[in-house]
Amino acid sequence: MKIIPILLVAILLLCVHIGIAQKQPVSYSVQGTIADSSTRKPLTFITVNLMKGPDTALKVDYSKADGFFSFTGLEAGSYWLVMAGVGYRTKRIPIELRDSLQKEVELGTVLLSPDIVGLQEVVVTAAKQIVKQEIDRISYNLQADPESKVVNVLEMMRKVPLLSLDGDNNILMKGNSDFKIFINGKPSSMMERNYKDILRSMPASSIERIDVITSPPAKYDAEGLAGIIDIITTKKLDNGYNGSINFSERFPVGGPGLGGSVSAKLGKFGVSAFGGASLYNNLPVRGGVQRVTTGEQPTNLLQEGTTGSKSRTSYLGYEMSYEIDAQNLLVAQFNLNGNQLTGNSLQTSLLTTSGVYQQGYTLENNRTGDGQGVDASLNYQRSFRADKNRLLTLSYRYLSYRDGQHSNLSITERMNYILPDYQQVNDQSFAEQTFQLDYVHPIKKHQIEAGIKGILRDNQSNFQYAVADSVTREYVIQPAISNRFKNTQNVFGAYATYQYSLKSWGVKAGLRIEETVIDADFISVDAKLQRTYFNLIPSVSVNRKLENSAGFTLSYTQRIQRPGINQLNPFVDRSNPNFERSGNPELRPALVNDIQVTYSRPAKAQLNIGLGFTFFRNLVFTVSVYDSATNITRTSYGNTGTAKLPSLYVNLSYSITKQWNLSANSRAAYGMVQGLVNSVLIKNSGLMYNVAVSTNYRLPKDWRLTANVQLNGPSINLQGNTNSLLATSLSINKDLIKDKLVLAGSVSNPFRTYRKYLSNTFGPDFEQTSFRWDYYRSFTASLNYKFGTLKETIKKSKRGIRNDDVLSGN
Incomplete structure (x- = not known):
């Protein structure tokens, strides 16, 4: 083009x-x-x-x-x-x-003039606004929430409007798992690879706020069906230094964690860094799957066993800025992250037909995994003497990460089962380079913004399947089911936005043009796949301010779901011989149209209400098909369906007294999905909801008490659903040194040791239920310390690279 x-x-x-x-x-x-x-x-x-x-x-x-x-x-x-x-x-x-x-x-x-008062000390106390509605986003102030001193960032997500956690602690944004997570306004490899491990090891006390960008304007890449979650680690910094450090211990599930942040500014030079590390121990839990098939020869498969794992996670982020002069600014960023995993599972499998045993075995899986990620960026920002809000920004960013998975599987207690012991290895990597030019030009109450961008992506995978020789016991690679895969995905885009403000009205509209060039190469079998897509993406938001800082916002945006390496990788996971899972390199981008209207009122009772309707086309669904010839359920991805999702969310924060606060974060949506599975039209629908209620009370002598209740309804997808969830927690913290040193402790789900997790899947000729009993009761203790003093604001570039266009697939 x-x-x-x-x-x-x-x-x-x-x-x-x-x-x-x-x-x-x-x-x-x-x-x-x-x-x-x-x-x-x-x-x-x-x-x-x-x-x-x-x-x-x-x-x-x-x-x-x-x-x-x-x-x-x-x-x-x-x-x-x-x-x-x-x-x-x-x-x-x-x-x-x-x-x-x-x-x-x-x-x-x-x-x-000095203000002479008859008191030895005057204390001014003001409640911070926890939730703030802007024209295209909702902000949640973690520093205004006392529970941020005791829990991690992942657990805080359930309190943020439009966000929730499912039974596996996956984040859902507006009920959707397709979104992007930024750190300080920029994408990072630590969130691309495995955000749960990073956020679970990141203390919430090191975070300033979480922004939920519900209607990303045209300057953002068009990918990410639900939107963008931006985690702001520090507020604007002043001359001097400050920082915080947090140590925590969680048991019986979990482990020790250490994290914190530090910022400093000396004249024109400023630096900020955040980092952490954690050990996480998942104790062995019981689980399995039961599958019932129909047809000429009905079968019943029952698998039961135990699974446990241990993981180590660490991350480090660093940002440096230098003010060359009043009009020129340089900002550099560098992030590192890594993790290691070891796990073991042992399961028995029994297949019956009409009550007669047909096949059985016991499978042990010893697995290891490791991954590393790195990203670096450099931004040059030029402002103009006549108007400091007129900006020209040049940006470059490099990102890469690698994931390695190795499984060693041995089979015993065989009954009519001849598959030998086997190993499978999957090494996949992702690399990305981005070049970007942005220009912002304000003209009184108007603002024009335009930019161009190029993203060059390289996805690679090397997967091998090897079986043990019956005589030598050495493992021999099977070329027929091993392969090397390479996928390049280049995106070229341009955008223009217009913003206008007049008294109580504000308008932001934009148009984005994107061309996507995909080239897939199956190296081992000498096969190739090439495709090109062209998209024109509009967006518009209108804001109306009312009295007492209340306001309405109406927004419309179109987004793209562009599959990432986890969905494209054709590697077949055979760690369970009766259930295979793989990616699909022929996936196409999916489109979503989203319209929302929101009302916000900051007052003693802070209220945010939103209504929305979302329509999906060519949506990437997980598709499961049963093969009666091999008794294997194969799961992959396909552009197989459409979905409609009307939704309502309500967020409320109310100060009952000066010491007692109550907040509620709730969302309800009715999902209607349909698509083809094995040439059969499948339809599914149902009500999805989540309610998170939190209350905290400030006791004498700087003690705080917080209680939480979370209720998640069932989730709906094309071929199934999951069961509901009820969680409770209680935490207490004490300021040992005012605004400096805080000791905190919490207990989660004190009345239940285990929680049963169910996931139901159905197809034209089968139904199956996966079940698992997770440890539910846990205890956490943490110590949080803040230090430093600041005086003068540090500058950061107002524009930078934000690649929010790839589905992570977590």
């Missing part, structure tokens, strides 16, 4: 031309020095608000060590300066900026 580069250049040239042709408005500035009225000494850290009205703050600054403050880039008009500091009376000064000959207003020395 040669038209794409031409269109991109035309968009950027148009934006630049508009900016050059636009007459620059008159820019004003205000500055002054704040001092004590009695001693005449300069006052530092006095907050200075530039107000347009009684309740409308346009900008905020604070006085430096010499008492100086300033505001620049102001339009003509009437303003108020409001100055406030602890121990001083608030002062209001009217400012008129209308004289074009006096663009700089010098206030000189402004004196503040």
